[in-house]
Amino acid sequence: MEQMDAALVDRVRAVLALGGVPYAELQDGVQQVGLRLLEARAKGDPPRSPAAWCAVVATRVAADWHRARRREERLGERLTALPDPPGGGGEEARVLALAVADGLEALPEKQRQVLVLRFYADLPVARIAEELGVPEGTVKSRLHAAVRAMRQRLRTDEVV
Structure with missing residues (x-):
């Protein structure tokens, strides 16, 4: 090349x-x-x-x-x-939302992509694999790594 x-x-x-x-x-x-x-x-x-x-x-x-x-x-x-959600907890919800947004930005593109498609667009793994043109196992692997990274980030930031 x-x-x-x-x-x-x-x-x-x-x-x-x-x-x-x-x-x-x-x-x-x-x-x-x-x-x-x-x-x-x-x-x-x-x-x-x-x-x-x-x-x-x-x-x-x-x-x-x-x-x-x-x-x-x-x-x-x-x-x-964002307005406070019904039932209170408004400030905590905003802090969590900001932390999740920051965490998403920090993820590698491919991990962020599957995480958004799975949890925000609510697509099943098979559909994500079809849309991205990759095997389902690859989607599952990226999704697992992304969730693990987000969980670690939120714990490190002491949000959850």
Whole structure:
């Protein structure tokens, strides 16, 4: 598999940094751009100017990063603005909701995906496997790891 050369990686890092992506997340952005470049080449549609193409894609990755941050902020705002549930326990419920949201954000993408599909969308394991195109055993494994990680996170944060 073809890799991006060092000069191209440096250019992508610079575009991401100028786009406001934090230093700690630059490498993830570089990997996303590199993956998209490999996908374009695999489709038989390689860019005529990889440097220009990567700069445009890096700009989009930076914009996506900002959109994700705004979504997270809005989610936090919505969770803290929730009315108290009937029967009391409002503050505890808000703290738990915020802790779960933070825990979800900390999970790897594949674990977060199956957890949301299982517990928020209420899909059975077989349907999740079908939607994701993976074996049921893989879904069960990811789900188990995600639940274990969330449980550990909530205990560490002393929420439960």
